[in-house]
Amino acid sequence: MKGKQLNETHITAVRVIDLRFPTSRSHIGSDAVNKDPDYSAAYCILETNTGLEGHGLTFTLGRGNDLVVQAVRYLSRYVVNRSLDSITSDLRGFARQLTDDTQFRWLGPEKGVIHLATGAILNAVWDLYARVEGKPLWKLLAEMEPRELVKAIDFRYIDDALNEQEALDLLTERRDCQKTRLALLERQGYPAYTTSVGWFGYSEEKIRRLAREALAEGWTHFKLKVGGEPADDLRRGHIIREEIGWTNKMMVDANQKWGVLEAIERTRQLAELKPWWMEEPTSPDDILGHARIRHEVPQVRIATGEHVHNRIMFKQMLQAGAIDVLQLDSCRVAGVNENLAILLMAAKFNVPVCPHAGGVGLCEYVQHLSAFDYLSVSTSLEDRVIEFVDHLHEHFLTPVHIRQGHYLLPMEPGYSIQIKQDSLTQFAYPDGEIWQEAFEEARSNGRA
Ligand SMILES: C[C@H](O)[C@@H](O)CC(=O)C(=O)O
Numbered sequence: 001m002k003g004k005q006l007n008e009t010h011i012t013a014v015r016v017i018d019l020r021f022p023t024s025r026s027h028i029g030s031d032a033v034n035k036d037p038d039y040s041a042a043y044c045i046l047e048t049n050t051g052l053e054g055h056g057l058t059f060t061l062g063r064g065n066d067l068v069v070q071a072v073r074y075l076s077r078y079v080v081n082r083s084l085d086s087i088t089s090d091l092r093g094f095a096r097q098l099t100d101d102t103q104f105r106w107l108g109p110e111k112g113v114i115h116l117a118t119g120a121i122l123n124a125v126w127d128l129y130a131r132v133e134g135k136p137l138w139k140l141l142a143e144m145e146p147r148e149l150v151k152a153i154d155f156r157y158i159d160d161a162l163n164e165q166e167a168l169d170l171l172t173e174r175r176d177c178q179k180t181r182l183a184l185l186e187r188q189g190y191p192a193y194t195t196s197v198g199w200f201g202y203s204e205e206k207i208r209r210l211a212r213e214a215l216a217e218g219w220t221h222f223k224l225k226v227g228g229e230p231a232d233d234l235r236r237g238h239i240i241r242e243e244i245g246w247t248n249k250m251m252v253d254a255n256q257k258w259g260v261l262e263a264i265e266r267t268r269q270l271a272e273l274k275p276w277w278m279e280e281p282t283s284p285d286d287i288l289g290h291a292r293i294r295h296e297v298p299q300v301r302i303a304t305g306e307h308v309h310n311r312i313m314f315k316q317m318l319q320a321g322a323i324d325v326l327q328l329d330s331c332r333v334a335g336v337n338e339n340l341a342i343l344l345m346a347a348k349f350n351v352p353v354c355p356h357a358g359g360v361g362l363c364e365y366v367q368h369l370s371a372f373d374y375l376s377v378s379t380s381l382e383d384r385v386i387e388f389v390d391h392l393h394e395h396f397l398t399p400v401h402i403r404q405g406h407y408l409l410p411m412e413p414g415y416s417i418q419i420k421q422d423s424l425t426q427f428a429y430p431d432g433e434i435w436q437e438a439f440e441e442a443r444s445n446g447r448a
């Protein structure tokens with residue numbers, strides 16, 4: 001039956017939508033580097049002969065979306081007119097087709113605009129796969145045979161750190177007691193932290209109020225954006241500490257603001273806030289820089305990953321002992337396939353994965369990856385929390401559910417990423433109503 005449905009599903013067309021939300025107007029999502037982020041998505045819909053659809057997106061910011069949308073359109077050629085089972089029977093080969101296109105590869109390889117676009121298409125394929133199977137993505141993954149799972153992973157360039165046999169052994173050994181872990185997730189959900197209290201552009205009064213409210217809602221982990229003047233960062237940090245106390249956890253995120261030496265100095269200063277981690281202290285490409293910061297400020301754990309663009313970079317981060325916390329991004333790397341590789345490497349190196357979710361749709365995506373990680377890969381919740389931001393969920397057909405600072409397991413088939421038709425129309429750029437109104441207002445104010 002399973003094979004038959006996959007076989008009978010043919011992808012007939014791909015619709016690509018440039019979707020942008022004007023979040024920068026209220027400083028939502030702002031940090032020391034990204035001061036005016038309009039949360040955006042290069043969104044694609046795989047249409048099929050059966051009426052089922054596969055939805056996928058890659059998160060970007062405002063103008064950057066133009067380029068990724070175009071790249072998704074180009075890559076669509078690899079899915080149109082294919083049966084779903086021609087893809088799912090060789091998921092590694094399919095991912096390679098996308099990453100190895102002989103002319104697009106020059107734009108990467110496996111990084112930047114073309115890789116972001118690859119993430120959208122691959123995630124849409126997995127969404128469709130899970131819908132055809134009638135399962136949420138986490139369940140599809142957790143129930144797949146280890147042998148099938150490793151066949152989705154491209155071990156090229158990482159097999160010096162993790163090879164296929166090791167991945168297979170790890171997945172096989174860790175199947176024990178999966179039911180017990182599932183029962184725990186069903187009961188209490190997956191632990192989470194909130195970033196929404198501490199965006200960079202928020203006033204001190206606002207972060208105090210939001211921290212207080214979040215505490216009352218049951219949150220125990222809170223993230224603050226730093227990277228401003230040292231005294232301002234400390235003052236803002238102490239405001240949060242005054243509200244949440246010293247038992248709850250606070251993390252700080254500099255969004256790559258500093259060079260390595262400044263990062264060392266600033267992380268030492270921020271240590272007085274007792275941060276649970278220091279996030280993105282410097283450039284995401286500086287593997288040895290992260291290792292040095294970690295070595296020179298041992299009292300603060302170092303986290304990064306939202307801008308780490310592929311499994312090969314993560315491999316080196318792990319090999320170099322550069323990070324304490326790995327923050328994979330579900331669609332910066334090449335979709336579910338590459339996330340599997342990264343989860344497995346992190347498990348081998350015993351580094352906790354706390355996925356990045358500050359963006360549109362990222363919370364919806366990563367809840368599946370973390371549930372799968374716990375059920376089948378890391379098998380631990382220790383030091384692991386999923387990020388949560390409380391913006392834009394109203395646009396999703398099956399948004400995340402949070403209870404007492406935990407993500408509840410999503411139960412609907414698919415990857416939870418489908419955006420409501422009304423929202424797709426209203427926020428499409430530049431023709432959507434929201435943007436037309438904004439252009440009109442700018443014209444009448446003489447700004448256009
Ligand atoms: C621009 C994004 O909002 C970024 O600040 C998110 C981020 O760093 C995080 O969620 O962590």
Ligand SMILES: [Mg+2]
Pocket residue numbers: 253255279280306358
């Ligand atoms: Mg961050």
